[in-house]
Amino acid sequence: xxxxxxxxxxxxxxxxxxxxxxxxxxxxxxxxxxxxxxxxxxxxxxxxxxxxxxxxxxxxxxxxxxxxxxxxxxxxxxxxxxxxxxxxxxxxxxxxxxxxxxxxxxxxxxxxxxxxxxxxxxxxxxxxxxxxxxxxxxxxxxxx
Amino acid sequence: xxxxxxxxxxxxxxxxxxxxxxxxxxxxxxxxxxxxxxxxxxxxxxxxxxxxxxxxxxxxxxxxxxxxxxxxxxxxxxxxxxxxxxxxxxxxxxxxxxxxxxxxxxxxxxxxxxxxxxxxxxxxxxxxxxxxxxxxxxxxxxxxxxxxxxxxxxxxxxxxxxxxxxxxxxxxxxxxxxxxxxxxxxxxxxxxxxxxxxxxxxxxxxxxxxxxxxxxxxxxxxxxxxxxxxxxxxxxxxxxxxxxxxxxxxxxxxxxxxxxxxxxxxxxxxxxxxxxxxxxxxxxxxxxxxxxxxxxxxxxxxxxxxxxxxxxxxxxxxxxxxxxxxxxxxxxxxxxxxxxxxxxxxxxxxxxxxxxxxxxxxxxxxxxxxxxxxxxxxxxxxxxxxxxxxxxxxxxxxxxxxxxxxxxxxxxxxxxxxxxxxxxxxxxxxxxxxxxxxxxxxxxxxxxxxxxxxxxxxxxxxxxxxxxxxxxxxxxxxxxxxxxxxxxxxxxxxxxxxxxxxxxxxxxxxxxxxxxxxxxxxxxxxxxxxxxxxxxxxxxxxxx
Numbered sequence: 001x002x003x004x005x006x007x008x009x010x011x012x013x014x015x016x017x018x019x020x021x022x023x024x025x026x027x028x029x030x031x032x033x034x035x036x037x038x039x040x041x042x043x044x045x046x047x048x049x050x051x052x053x054x055x056x057x058x059x060x061x062x063x064x065x066x067x068x069x070x071x072x073x074x075x076x077x078x079x080x081x082x083x084x085x086x087x088x089x090x091x092x093x094x095x096x097x098x099x100x101x102x103x104x105x106x107x108x109x110x111x112x113x114x115x116x117x118x119x120x121x122x123x124x125x126x127x128x129x130x131x132x133x134x135x136x137x138x139x140x141x142x143x144x
Numbered sequence: 145x146x147x148x149x150x151x152x153x154x155x156x157x158x159x160x161x162x163x164x165x166x167x168x169x170x171x172x173x174x175x176x177x178x179x180x181x182x183x184x185x186x187x188x189x190x191x192x193x194x195x196x197x198x199x200x201x202x203x204x205x206x207x208x209x210x211x212x213x214x215x216x217x218x219x220x221x222x223x224x225x226x227x228x229x230x231x232x233x234x235x236x237x238x239x240x241x242x243x244x245x246x247x248x249x250x251x252x253x254x255x256x257x258x259x260x261x262x263x264x265x266x267x268x269x270x271x272x273x274x275x276x277x278x279x280x281x282x283x284x285x286x287x288x289x290x291x292x293x294x295x296x297x298x299x300x301x302x303x304x305x306x307x308x309x310x311x312x313x314x315x316x317x318x319x320x321x322x323x324x325x326x327x328x329x330x331x332x333x334x335x336x337x338x339x340x341x342x343x344x345x346x347x348x349x350x351x352x353x354x355x356x357x358x359x360x361x362x363x364x365x366x367x368x369x370x371x372x373x374x375x376x377x378x379x380x381x382x383x384x385x386x387x388x389x390x391x392x393x394x395x396x397x398x399x400x401x402x403x404x405x406x407x408x409x410x411x412x413x414x415x416x417x418x419x420x421x422x423x424x425x426x427x428x429x430x431x432x433x434x435x436x437x438x439x440x441x442x443x444x445x446x447x448x449x450x451x452x453x454x455x456x457x458x459x460x461x462x463x464x465x466x467x468x469x470x471x472x473x474x475x476x477x478x479x480x481x482x483x484x485x486x487x488x489x490x491x492x493x494x495x496x497x498x499x500x501x502x503x504x505x506x507x508x509x510x511x512x513x514x515x516x517x518x519x520x521x522x523x524x525x526x527x528x529x530x531x532x533x534x535x536x537x538x539x540x541x542x543x544x545x546x547x548x549x550x551x552x553x554x555x556x557x558x559x560x561x562x563x564x565x566x567x568x569x570x571x572x573x574x575x576x577x578x579x580x581x582x583x584x585x586x587x588x589x590x591x592x593x594x595x596x597x598x599x600x601x602x603x604x605x606x607x608x609x610x611x612x613x614x615x616x617x618x619x620x621x622x623x624x625x626x627x628x629x630x631x632x633x634x635x636x637x638x639x640x641x642x643x644x645x646x647x648x649x650x651x652x653x654x655x656x657x658x659x660x661x662x663x664x665x666x667x668x669x670x671x672x673x674x675x676x677x678x679x680x681x682x683x684x685x686x687x688x
């Protein structure tokens with residue numbers, strides 16, 4: 001069990017053990033699941049209302065499938081904790097946040113100060129991911 | 145051309161600060177080289193055989209003279225006095241010190257330039273037609289769409305760690321000058337039956353080890369769905385592109401393995417879903433960008449005739465200029481392929497001179513071409529002789545555009561750690577063998593492209609004649625390919641037979657041109673004759 005180093009939620013940290021996607025479909029009472037890079041996030045869509053934690057695993061930070069997984073789940077309305085777990089690097093924290101992650105459990109603890117700087121680095125963003133609630137630069141250029 | 149607003153400026157300034165911080169952590173030992181590598185690559189910084197190489201983005205190949213001047217100054221101040229223009233319309237410097245890079249980026253940011261995503265497994269610099277905004281045959285200027293895509297793809301959080309690099313080209317004319325279908329995504333702006341402008345999407349093209357021509361995946365994407373459709377294409381690739389083998393990780397392999405129809409089905413499904421998400425910029429944003437590309441204030445009364453009495457000037461005009469959409473103007477291309485030179489290289493002084501000429505005679509605009517040359521897009525015919533004289537004095541008036549001397553070559557084993565063979569000396573020998581302007585004129589259009597390894601950075605698959613350097617039992621060996629094209633008639637070149645030594649390949653090319661000249665009918669180019677008579681007569685002459 002890795003520790004959550006950064007969390008951007010007000011509710012209690014979920015400590016339920018996360019099960020694999022395969023066993024999740026067989027255990028109707030599980031409330032936490034762990035997605036590996038090769039898992040199809042859309043398999044979880046029928047069950048989002050009973051989930052309170054989705055862990056998305058990054059065995060290597062250079063495998064970017066988890067970014068799509070997280071965003072797909074948020075786009076479908078998932079509002080519980082979305083935790084990035086594994087090989088997380090400081091320079092990607094901001095981008096993970098933008099894809100809907102709100103908890104971070106790196107294998108090795110990251111330098112606190114550098115990480116905080118990275119989270120706050122980008123005052124503006126070019127794209128709307130929608131799931132992070134941030135207005136894109138184009139929206140600021142053309143206020144409704 | 146496009147001008148940054150406060151947001152664009154803030155984005156590049158923030159990137160400079162971020163990269164400065166990354167270099168600080170690397171130099172302090174907080175980041176290992178393994179950890180630093182993917183980060184520096186996202187900012188165009190490679191470690192080559194002898195030093196760091198920095199690749200600076202030239203979005204869709206368009207530059208103003210202040211930017212070009214700075215590129216010359218950087219070559220003097222931080223490199224060895226020259227820069228190298230690349231096949232993706234960028235410029236790279238081959239002798240850079242790591243600790244200097246944050247300062248170089250800060251200087252670039254002052255003239256609205258950067259090195260964002262010029263390498264790494266992300267969406268790269270968007271390339272386009274080097275004659276955009278000037279070509280007589282374009283439907284619209286493709287650059288506003290390229291700029292919209294540039295902003296969308298810069299730091300796109302979902303697509304920063306793709307299976308592999310991702311290259312997009314945007315064109316807007318029938319004649320393809322940007323090798324559009326040899327890109328991961330190729331976009332052609334078109335007009336539909338109702339007269340509306342939209343985008344035709346091609347996906348899954350590329351060169352490298354497994355060259356493929358991109359199939360059409362959608363005939364018409366309306367302008368208010370451009371970003372959403374692009375996002376769908378990328379998401380399917382990010383989720384399902386292969387990550388087990390870097391040589392099979394490009395989107396062309398995914399499209400090939402799934403089949404074009406299945407890839408299209410998945411993209412359309414994702415597209416339908418993403419249309420429910422408010423991710424598309426309003427058309428007003430496209431209009432805002434378009435307003436930057438309204439084009440220069442041409443002199444409608446500019447004289448439309450040229451004095452061609454100087455024979456050298458005449459040769460250059462015939463070879464290196466193209467028709468402009470505005471009467472009284474031409475598009476002039478500066479060849480960076482002097483006889484015996486390194487393709488794409490220019491000295492700091494040459495770079496600054498081209499900047500000055502663009503300021504004085506081309507409405508402050510220059511373009512970089514994927515064939516590693518520089519374009520003055522809007523020159524008044526009345527000024528052309530003056531421009532040519534200045535170029536000639538600086539060794540920049542080689543009249544060989546699209547001829548056998550206008551060679552595309554990768555850096556090869558002289559610089560690149562991936563290469564198996566040298567490219568530059570082969571290019572130099574060929575350009576010397578065919579050095580006479582008369583001879584080049586006689587042979588006419590012959591696109592020759594050289595890669596020093598199978599990664600194909602020198603586009604050998606798309607050459608009328610392609611050369612591929614390989615390592616054969618420790619010796620450099622060169623395979624010869626014929627019949628490729630990157631134009632609207634895109635085709636892939638085929639290997640003609642056993643490889644050659646460096647001198648042997650030059651001899652073989654000479655024989656091939658003799659076969660062409662002996663068999664040429666009418667106005668046929670080398671490629672046309674080859675397509676008509678096939679490979680055998682060439683093989684007989686070369687190996688017989």
